[in-house]
Amino acid sequence: MTFLGHLVTGLSLGAIYAIIALGYTMVYGIAKMLNFAHGDVIMVGAFVCFTVVSSLELPPVLGIILAVILCTVLGIIIERLAYKPLRQAPSLAVLITAIGVSYLLQNGAQLIWGASPKSFPSMFNFGGENGISLFDGQLNISYVAIITVSVCIIIMIALTLFTEKTRMGKAMRACSEDKAAAQLMGVNVNQTISVTFAIGSALAAVAGVLMCSAYPALSPTTGSLPGIKAFTAAVFGGIGSIPGALLGGILLGLIETFTKAYITTDLSDAIVFAVLIVVLLVKPSGLLGKYVPEKV
Amino acid sequence: MKTLNAKQKTSLNGFINYGIIIVAYVIMQLLLAGDALSNKMQSLLVPVCCYIVMAISLNLTVGILGELSLGHAGFMSLGAFSGIITAAALANVMPNPILRLVIAIVVGAVIGAIGGAVIGIPVLRLRGDYLAIVTLAFGEIIKNIINVLYIGIDSEGLHIATKEANLELLEDGIAIVKGPMGAVGVTKLATFTVGAVLIIITLIVVQNLVNSRSGRAILAIRDNRIAAESVGISATKYKMMAFVTSAAIAGAAGALFGLNYSSTTAAKFDFNTSILILVFVVLGGLGNIRGSIIAAALLYILPEMLRSFNITEYRMLIYAVILIIVMLVGNNSQIKSLFGKIIPKKKGESVNG
Numbered sequence: 045m046t047f048l049g050h051l052v053t054g055l056s057l058g059a060i061y062a063i064i065a066l067g068y069t070m071v072y073g074i075a076k077m078l079n080f081a082h083g084d085v086i087m088v089g090a091f092v093c094f095t096v097v098s099s100l101e102l103p104p105v106l107g108i109i110l111a112v113i114l115c116t117v118l119g120i121i122i123e124r125l126a127y128k129p130l131r132q133a134p135s136l137a138v139l140i141t142a143i144g145v146s147y148l149l150q151n152g153a154q155l156i157w158g159a160s161p162k163s164f165p166s167m168f169n170f171g172g173e174n175g176i177s178l179f180d181g182q183l184n185i186s187y188v189a190i191i192t193v194s195v196c197i198i199i200m201i202a203l204t205l206f207t208e209k210t211r212m213g214k215a216m217r218a219c220s221e222d223k224a225a226a227q228l229m230g231v232n233v234n235q236t237i238s239v240t241f242a243i244g245s246a247l248a249a250v251a252g253v254l255m256c257s258a259y260p261a262l263s264p265t266t267g268s269l270p271g272i273k274a275f276t277a278a279v280f281g282g283i284g285s286i287p288g289a290l291l292g293g294i295l296l297g298l299i300e301t302f303t304k305a306y307i308t309t310d311l312s313d314a315i316v317f318a319v320l321i322v323v324l325l326v327k328p329s330g331l332l333g334k335y336v337p338e339k340v
Numbered sequence: 341m342k343t344l345n346a347k348q349k350t351s352l353n354g355f356i357n358y359g360i361i362i363v364a365y366v367i368m369q370l371l372l373a374g375d376a377l378s379n380k381m382q383s384l385l386v387p388v389c390c391y392i393v394m395a396i397s398l399n400l401t402v403g404i405l406g407e408l409s410l411g412h413a414g415f416m417s418l419g420a421f422s423g424i425i426t427a428a429a430l431a432n433v434m435p436n437p438i439l440r441l442v443i444a445i446v447v448g449a450v451i452g453a454i455g456g457a458v459i460g461i462p463v464l465r466l467r468g469d470y471l472a473i474v475t476l477a478f479g480e481i482i483k484n485i486i487n488v489l490y491i492g493i494d495s496e497g498l499h500i501a502t503k504e505a506n507l508e509l510l511e512d513g514i515a516i517v518k519g520p521m522g523a524v525g526v527t528k529l530a531t532f533t534v535g536a537v538l539i540i541i542t543l544i545v546v547q548n549l550v551n552s553r554s555g556r557a558i559l560a561i562r563d564n565r566i567a568a569e570s571v572g573i574s575a576t577k578y579k580m581m582a583f584v585t586s587a588a589i590a591g592a593a594g595a596l597f598g599l600n601y602s603s604t605t606a607a608k609f610d611f612n613t614s615i616l617i618l619v620f621v622v623l624g625g626l627g628n629i630r631g632s633i634i635a636a637a638l639l640y641i642l643p644e645m646l647r648s649f650n651i652t653e654y655r656m657l658i659y660a661v662i663l664i665i666v667m668l669v670g671n672n673s674q675i676k677s678l679f680g681k682i683i684p685k686k687k688g689e690s691v692n693g
Contacts, residue, residue, distance in 0.1 A: 078469065126664055133671035136408065140622045143615055144663035151656040272476070272611060279473045310502075314484035317477035324470055325462050 058297020064274030083271015089249030119245025282333025389535025406562030411479025419448030423595025452591015522605030
């Protein structure tokens with residue numbers, strides 16, 4: 045029974061990583077940049093939801109919707125002001141700018157909401173219960189876990205359909221393969237990149253709310269470590285690949301939870317990263333990534 | 341001959357770097373003698389030296405070898421803790437603090453180099469962003485492992501355990517590293533003079549490496565690995581050479597840094613520290629050693645200077661904005677061409693200033 049309990053925890057943690065990793069992987073696939081500010085967009089999303097639900101005492105649904113809208117706008121603004129002028133610049137310049145944006149968001153949030161950790165309201169209570177218990181109370185599954193996993197699956201299906209079936213999705217795939225050629229074929233590259241950032245940031249908001257519902261401590265640096273781990277998950281699954289992000293996220297969540305449960309809590313991060321290194325050594329472009337041979 | 345040839349130019353460039361450090365050192369010593377430095381600024385002198393050395397060492401990996409490393413603070417951490425342990429172990433044998441500090445720095449460099457070799461062998465097979473993420477992972481692993489280690493010393497020698505109770509120290513023993521609390525009760529040995537000497541040694545090592553036959557091979561690999569391999573340059577060998585040198589220097593800087601504080605935790609050398617050093621390197625200019633020195637010194641002091649303007653709350657916000665603006669302005673083609681008109685471009689600028 046405890047095994048099943050850990051499995052559920054691992055799956056829901058993995059689903060959160062997967063949703064964050066999706067944001068990384070989509071932006072990387074199209075803009076070829078590591079968006080280090082992504083983790084901090086998660087934090088902003090969680091804070092917006094926290095303000096709406098806790099301080100303004102409005103219904104949680106409104107909080108989630110507002111968080112998604114504000115983060116989407118934030119993502120587009122960041123892309124316009126900070127990343128768009130650097131389209132032609134070397135990738136390291138973009139990386140440093142992303143780090144600058146990350147510092148800006150963290151310190152901005154600290155000014156607005158303060159540095160002390162806030163306790164995130166529990167939003168997923170139905171009928172006074174925060175979960176369902178099975179097998180005579182031996183196994184408790186929280187509603188947050190169920191919702192997280194279902195949201196993750198829904199997002200994954202929606203995104204796959206979006207990139208496969210719609211015009212914008214086609215444009216995205218074209219941009220990720222060859223920006224110049226896509227432009228020649230009449231794809232509006234700038235608009236496509238903006239839409240990608242918007243989707244990534246909206247996903248970050250969802251992930252932020254879900255993550256803080258499951259682990260309810262919220263501070264301006266809440267987003268950084270999950271951000272790094274989700275980035276690892278994206279690389280693990282093969283960066284640029286949507287199913288890869290799902291696989292990487294879920295595996296990372298499971299490995300982390302099982303390590304904590306059965307091996308050691310202190311070294312769980314080290315083990316997670318060690319597994320990543322081993323995987324990359326065996327498959328240098330991640331589990332589902334495409335291997336692109338270098339051309340002379 | 342009116343103009344300097346390329347070789348003279350590179351050696352002149354190198355001498356300017358030594359000159360800058362020596363002049364800066366003399367000025368600081370004069371200011372110290374004249375009591376013109378606030379306590380806060382005095383306490384920054386050694387860390388600035390450490391970060392300058394770190395920036396030069398990371399520049400060797402990122403700018404000269406051309407591989408992005410996001411875990412450089414991990415080597416600093418290795419150096420810091422091995423240096424602290426060495427200094428503590430030698431406390432009774434060697435009364436001279438400077439000698440102990442030098443030995444600690446050498447041990448830090450050796451441990452850093454070993455770490456670099458262990459990490460470099462698997463990591464350097466990967467390319468680009470994958471290499472970056474693996475260095476990040478290694479940095480986190482080193483931090484995590486040091487976080488659970490308990491190291492103590494007594495008359496029987498070193499004791500290492502993962503729990504404080506398992507250390508089993510004799511009565512004369514002391515615990516040096518205490519897991520998440522880090523190293524405590526460290527005797528502060530670091531001095532500004534040793535820091536300045538360490539920078540000079542780093543410069544000698546890096547500049548001579550870059551201007552040697554091996555250095556040219558490293559630059560060739562950076563510019564085009566396939567072309568370099570096709571003329572018989574072993575990419576693995578030279579990559580390892582640059583990476584291990586870089587890690588050794590970082591270890592030395594770490595030892596100096598660790599011995600500058602009475603306590604040090606593994607969390608000090610996290611991802612943010614790696615990024616901070618990377619920022620110095622990128623803002624100073626990739627492959628430009630003088631740029632790294634200046635950027636590290638200015639940017640390390642900048643947040644502290646902002647502290648004195650009574651805007652503590654906005655300090656890091658301003659830092660972030662400056663960072664973004666510098667990157668945007670520096671890479672704006674219109675502004676670049678404007679500057680290009682004002683300052684005519686020097687011919688044959690070498691990348692290894």
